[in-house]
Amino acid sequence: MNWRSTLALPLKEGYVDTVDKFEKGKGYKVNSLEDLKAIAEAVGCTLYKGADDELLCDFDEINFGDFVDLSGVGARSIIGERFQLQLHDGWRSRNGKTHVVYKMDRVLPPLARIALQAALGSDPRREALAVYEFLSAGTDTISLFKPKEAK
Secondary structure, eight states, X not given: OOTTXXXXXXXXXXXXXXXXXXBTTTBEEOOSHHHHHHHHHHXXXXXXXXXXXXXXXXXXXXXXXXXXXXXXXXXXXXXXXXXXXXEEEXXXXXXSOEEEEEEOSSOOOHHHHHHHHHHHTOOHHHHHHHHHHHHHHOOOOOEEEEETTOO
């Protein structure tokens, strides 16, 4: 089984129609890491593949400047303190969401990283798919699209 055998990434109408795998209104079917890289390229992005000591978060409800604050009460402060999170990178995604990369003080297996990303508030649909993909194929699919203009 391919690691993203039937996952369709929904795209806004007219977003891009230059890749032969695009089906209007249905998104892309991704069958390999190379397919995912090609899709990222087609939409003007690069694929940021997370390292084993990184958390990659896709925040829907957080303002772009607020992702640095891990203080206060709750999961963010606990995770920030216990895993010594440091902001490594961050950018505004093409659809206006906030993508953040945190470095940790240790290496963790994919399921642990996915759980921490979800606890920090990363997009639950994205994290649920990452769990499914890992359990189905045993492959770490933790990645984010990064617009080429984002430095």
